[in-house]
Amino acid sequence: MSRFDAYFLMKTEDVGEYVQEKLHYFEDDAKLEAKEIGDGNINYVFRVKDTKSGKSIVVKQAAEQLRISKEMKLSTDRGRIEAKILQLQESYAPGLVPKVYLYDEVMCAIIMEDMVGYTMMRTGLVNHEIYPKFAEDITTFMVNTLLPTTDVVMNHKEKKELVKEFINPDLCEITEDLVYSEPYIDYNHRNNVFPPVAEFVQRELYEDKKLHLEAAKLKFDFMNNAQALIHGDLHTGSIFINKEHTFIFDPEFAFFGPIGYDVGNVIANMFFTWCNGDATIDNKEEKEKFCRWVLDTIEEIVDKFVAKFRAKFEESVTEIMAKREGFLDWYLDTVLADTAGVAGLESIRRTVGMANVKDITTIPDEGKRARAEKMVITLAKNYIINRDKFKTGADYRRAINEVIQMYR
Ligand code: SR1
Numbered sequence: 189m190s191r192f193d194a195y196f197l198m199k200t201e202d203v204g205e206y207v208q209e210k211l212h213y214f215e216d217d218a219k220l221e222a223k224e225i226g227d228g229n230i231n232y233v234f235r236v237k238d239t240k241s242g243k244s245i246v247v248k249q250a251a252e253q254l255r256i257s258k259e260m261k262l263s264t265d266r267g268r269i270e271a272k273i274l275q276l277q278e279s280y281a282p283g284l285v286p287k288v289y290l291y292d293e294v295m296c297a298i299i300m301e302d303m304v305g306y307t308m309m310r311t312g313l314v315n316h317e318i319y320p321k322f323a324e325d326i327t328t329f330m331v332n333t334l335l336p337t338t339d340v341v342m343n344h345k346e347k348k349e350l351v352k353e354f355i356n357p358d359l360c361e362i363t364e365d366l367v368y369s370e371p372y373i374d375y376n377h378r379n380n381v382f383p384p385v386a387e388f389v390q391r392e393l394y395e396d397k398k399l400h401l402e403a404a405k406l407k408f409d410f411m412n413n414a415q416a417l418i419h420g421d422l423h424t425g426s427i428f429i430n431k432e433h434t435f436i437f438d439p440e441f442a443f444f445g446p447i448g449y450d451v452g453n454v455i456a457n458m459f460f461t462w463c464n465g466d467a468t469i470d471n472k473e474e475k476e477k478f479c480r481w482v483l484d485t486i487e488e489i490v491d492k493f494v495a496k497f498r499a500k501f502e503e504s505v506t507e508i509m510a511k512r513e514g515f516l517d518w519y520l521d522t523v524l525a526d527t528a529g530v531a532g533l534e535s536i537r538r539t540v541g542m543a544n545v546k547d548i549t550t551i552p553d554e555g556k557r558a559r560a561e562k563m564v565i566t567l568a569k570n571y572i573i574n575r576d577k578f579k580t581g582a583d584y585r586r587a588i589n590e591v592i593q594m595y596r
């Protein structure tokens with residue numbers, strides 16, 4: 189009998205003993221220290237370190253109540269989904285996700301590789317760090333993990349089996365509410381609207397019926413387009429990075445959904461970074477350098493994604509009808525339209541919805557923050573309404589430059 193034979197929410201003082209019981213990773217005489225390092229909205233994340241050898245490991249435990257709101261409850265099955273998808277992603281994109289050492293169904297905990305020497309990307313970006321390899325790594329990750337799980341490549345029966353395993357109703361419901369609905373109609377009264385932009389939000393989001401219709405269409409795409417096994421929450425808080433390499437983690441929102449959901453999330457979150465740099469860097473050259481890198485990266489992400497997607501499609505397509513002339517162009521066009529639509533929805537929800545981002549909320553000057561929020565929302569509406577027109581990195585750059593000019 190062990191005290192870890194029945195679920196309870198661990199505290200820092202439990203985690204060392206827990207790891208020693210479950211895994212032969214540290215020596216028996218290791219001097220273990222644990223620290224809670226999670227800053228997400230949902231789970232508890234501990235780093236356990238042996239002060240004698242310097243080795244460390246991470247334990248992520250799913251609680252029934254969310255950190256962001258004790259009233260929100262979620263099935264702890266998300267831990268199983270996360271452990272399973274991390275193992276699958278490791279096989280498709282080796283080295284780009286942390287290694288899973290163990291998933292414990294009883295404690296709903298994953299024991300995984302500690303990404304030592306890496307920083308959470310959002311934190312690094314808010315400190316205006318530049319990551320030259322990011323566009324390369326993130327596009328490799330997306331293309332290599334997404335395309336192989338589509339019907340273009342995967343055997344259809346095998347894919348249907350995986351769809352069953354990755355049914356993720358509780359976490360999908362969060363996205364359906366927080367991303368696709370509440371930013372337009374605040375029916376749960378949990379939007380966080382920055383008071384200086386309240387009138388703007390009222391007019392531009394709550395009263396724009398044309399926008400509501402487009403958000404509704406995209407919501408039904410999210411719910412019904414089981415295109416690929418997506419990460420489901422690919423923002424800069426789900427990435428650990430340094431100047432040489434990138435790790436993508438935290439895929440607990442994974443399910444079979446539209447590829448554009450992941451790509452759009454990355455693009456939207458990079459523009460929050462631009463807003464932060466533009467509003468908070470005092471030194472002119474430094475600001476120009478950082479902001480230019482962000483825009484170059486957005487452009488590169490789109491173009492590299494398209495190029496790698498085309499190449500991998502050609503090399504790995506197995507489905508007989510998907511090999512017909514013109515299919516790849518049509519298929520990629522739908523992915524790119526979803527990408528722009530989701531970039532818009534993610535931009536809006538992180539600005540006015542329940543789960544905001546530090547890039548925007550830490551802008552200390554009220555006027556600059558309000559300007560940033562208006563820019564994000566204006567750009568986002570363009571992405572959503574004109575989503576069929578965003579096909580290249582240059583299309584994004586043009587739209588971003590237009591909005592920058594508009595708010596000069
Ligand atoms: C209630 S959870 C709020 C948000 O945090 C996660 O990272 C997801 O993005 C979710 O929408």
Ligand code: MG
Pocket residue numbers: 228229421425426438
């Ligand atoms: Mg997360």
